[in-house]
Amino acid sequence: xxxxxxxxxxxxxxxxxxxxxxxxxxxxxxxxxxxxxxxxxxxxxxxxxxxxxxxxxxxxxxxxxxxxxxxxxxxxxxxxxxxxxxxxxxxxxxxxxxxxxxxxxxxxxxxxxxxxxxxxxxxxxxxxxxxxxxxxxxxxxxxxxxxxxxxxxxxxxxxxxxxxxxxxxxxxxxxxxxxxxxxxxxxxxxxxxxxxxxxxxxxxxxxxxxxxxxxxxxxxxxxxxxxxxxxxxxxxxxxxxxxxxxxxxxxxxxxxxxxxxxxxxxxxxxxxxxxxxxxxxxxxxxxxxxxxxxxxxxxxxxxxxxxxxxxxxxxxxxxxxxxxxxxxxxxxxxxxxxxxxxxxxxxxxx
Amino acid sequence: xxxxxxxxxxxxxxxxxxxxxxxxxxxxxxxxxxxxxxxxxxxxxxxxxxxxxxxxxxxxxxxxxxxxxxxxxxxxxxxxxxxxxxxxxxxxxxxxxxxx
Amino acid sequence: xxxxxxxxxxxxxxxxxxxxxxxxxxxxxxxxxxxxxxxxxxxxxxxxxxxxxxxxxxxxxxxxxxxxxxxxxxxxxxxxxxxxxxxxxxxxxxxxxxxxxxxxxxxxxxxxxxxxxxxxxxxxxxxxxxxxxxxxxxxxxxxxxxxxxxxxxxxxxxxxxxxxxxxxxx
Numbered sequence: 133x134x135x136x137x138x139x140x141x142x143x144x145x146x147x148x149x150x151x152x153x154x155x156x157x158x159x160x161x162x163x164x165x166x167x168x169x170x171x172x173x174x175x176x177x178x179x180x181x182x183x184x185x186x187x188x189x190x191x192x193x194x195x196x197x198x199x200x201x202x203x204x205x206x207x208x209x210x211x212x213x214x215x216x217x218x219x220x221x222x223x224x225x226x227x228x229x230x231x232x233x234x235x236x237x238x239x240x241x242x243x244x245x246x247x248x249x250x251x252x253x254x255x256x257x258x259x260x261x262x263x264x265x266x267x268x269x270x271x272x273x274x275x276x277x278x279x280x281x282x283x284x285x286x287x288x289x290x291x292x293x294x295x296x297x298x299x300x301x302x303x304x305x306x307x308x309x310x311x312x313x314x315x316x317x318x319x320x321x322x323x324x325x326x327x328x329x330x331x332x333x334x335x336x337x338x339x340x341x342x343x344x345x346x347x348x349x350x351x352x353x354x355x356x357x358x359x360x361x362x363x364x365x366x367x368x369x370x371x372x373x374x375x376x377x378x379x380x381x382x383x384x385x386x387x388x389x390x391x392x393x394x395x396x397x398x399x400x401x402x403x404x405x406x407x408x409x410x411x412x413x414x415x416x417x418x419x420x421x422x423x424x425x426x427x428x429x430x431x432x433x434x435x436x437x438x439x440x441x442x443x444x445x446x447x448x449x450x451x452x453x454x455x456x457x458x459x460x461x462x463x464x465x466x467x468x469x470x471x472x473x474x475x476x477x478x479x480x481x482x
Numbered sequence: 483x484x485x486x487x488x489x490x491x492x493x494x495x496x497x498x499x500x501x502x503x504x505x506x507x508x509x510x511x512x513x514x515x516x517x518x519x520x521x522x523x524x525x526x527x528x529x530x531x532x533x534x535x536x537x538x539x540x541x542x543x544x545x546x547x548x549x550x551x552x553x554x555x556x557x558x559x560x561x562x563x564x565x566x567x568x569x570x571x572x573x574x575x576x577x578x579x580x581x582x
Numbered sequence: 583x584x585x586x587x588x589x590x591x592x593x594x595x596x597x598x599x600x601x602x603x604x605x606x607x608x609x610x611x612x613x614x615x616x617x618x619x620x621x622x623x624x625x626x627x628x629x630x631x632x633x634x635x636x637x638x639x640x641x642x643x644x645x646x647x648x649x650x651x652x653x654x655x656x657x658x659x660x661x662x663x664x665x666x667x668x669x670x671x672x673x674x675x676x677x678x679x680x681x682x683x684x685x686x687x688x689x690x691x692x693x694x695x696x697x698x699x700x701x702x703x704x705x706x707x708x709x710x711x712x713x714x715x716x717x718x719x720x721x722x723x724x725x726x727x728x729x730x731x732x733x734x735x736x737x738x739x740x741x742x743x744x745x746x747x748x749x750x751x752x
Binding site: 512 | 668680687691717742
């Protein structure tokens with residue numbers, strides 16, 4: 133890391149700003165898309181075509197009364213939503229939003245922390261995020277919250293295994309054309325683009341892509357895996373007792389996690405900032421960097437749309453179905469995938 | 483540059499805390515967590531020594547320790563669950579059926 | 583300088599977490615103090631240039647092992663322990679433990695400082711490729727043994743945690 137501190141700080145602010153401004157856009161998109169899927173109109177009064185609706189929601193949330201149930205320990209109750217939100221935002225540090233920007237003699241990779249352990253950091257921060265849900269459920273001192281927290285911890289542990297194992301398959305493929313594999317997301321994107329469209333890992337590791345996407349849905353608690361907050365059974369699950377801005381923080385964390393999950397999937401499998409059929413230089417000027425950012429966010433937006441579409445299309449799993457899918461189908465499949473990928477890489481086919 | 487000795491002292495202190503926790507507390511969950519603390523102290527020693535001596539062996543040993551700890555936790559928690567089902571308590575002093 | 587700063591910062595957090603675990607009344611709080619301790623140890627690993635181990639420490643210890651602990655504690659729904667005085671036997675064992683640690687620490691604390699601290703030469707930094715090189719070549723057999731151990735413990739855990747089932751027709 134031989135770049136000046138102020139540059140890193142600037143990039144960190146940029147990444148954080150992007151994430152925080154994506155959340156209201158995603159909330160609005162969710163409401164409009166769900167309306168479109170259900171043949172309704174959706175929020176269209178505030179601002180142009182409802183574009184100011186998230187702002188109105190925020191104001192509403194700010195002015196609501198903060199309710200804290202009796203017999204609730206204050207510190208953990210307050211800390212839980214913060215843990216969820218912070219863990220999602222830490223992950224943006226290693227998301228490669230673009231290639232390497234060349235300004236004069238400076239070469240600036242468009243990622244906050246271009247570190248060797250990139251993808252491991254995402255997994256680590258994701259596993260810390262579980263504490264927010266579990267502790268929020270426990271500290272609320274309510275049976276629905278406790279059940280939601282228990283479900284979330286069990287679900288996260290189960291699907292983290294599949295997430296990690298499918299990721300190993302991907303990393304094996306990135307190692308095939310070089311001496312070593314890499315955990316660095318920026319480097320993974322660069323390696324995908326070396327051979328054009330066929331190098332994108334969605335084509336080289338399709339099974340891992342499907343498994344990773346399923347696990348990402350489970351890790352972000354999106355439907356069909358939203359059992360920790362299943363409204364019909366648990367009122368609101370782990371956030372039943374939360375109101376006002378504390379609830380808002382949970383909400384923010386959930387959408388930020390969805391955004392980051394889409395970013396990671398785009399970087400890992402969909403070629404990151406590269407356009408198909410266009411060979412690009414690895415190092416670009418300002419215009420090229422802007423174009424790469426646009427491509428990246430276009431892909432991320434498409435994936436977020438997929439997230440939303442799935443939520444309003446599929447019904448929720450039953451709890452035993454969720455566990456069966458995780459342990460009896462996804463995990464063995466991920467193991468077999470790892471074995472087959474390893475064999476293919478070893479014999480030089482991939 | 484922090485001396486190796488400092489790391490060793492820190493890890494000995496952590497190990498000591500784990501050891502005292504293990505012999506003093508009777509709640510078997512807390513005893514179990516104390517064991518984890520001791521394993522971590524050992525890991526800290528491995529990694530510190532790996533930095534101060536040439537080679538990656540220390541890191542490898544720490545990785546193996548982490549894997550063993552994971553295996554140990556799975557079995558240990560299963561035993562605790564079985565104990566709780568039998569006795570409705572996790573106090574280690576209550577489980578003494580085999581004592582003469 | 584920054585390494586010294588991170589050492590004392592994370593080191594004191596790790597120790598505080600351990601002390602609080604020793605004195606905690608509620609197992610949930612104990613687990614959380616231990617998580618703090620583990621995260622601080624991950625920070626110490628970062629200070630030792632071992633980012634790989636720091637990430638694995640957070641993933642496995644804080645993210646998997648302690649979540650499992652928390653899950654079991656919440657599942658058992660334990661009461662807060664009533665306060666009770668320690669029996670003489672436990673006081674004695676605590677004293678023995680403290681003495682042991684004192685004996686271990688004694689040579690470090692009071693040994694004469696070597697005149698010139700040998701400068702560590704980082705020929706092999708603990709990056710993922712270097713660690714993998716040693717792990718999968720030199721330590722391939724221990725690696726396989728550990729994998730077997732994991733398999734055995736998985737089978738054992740499932741068997742132990744299953745409810746005892748009545749056989750049919752009895």
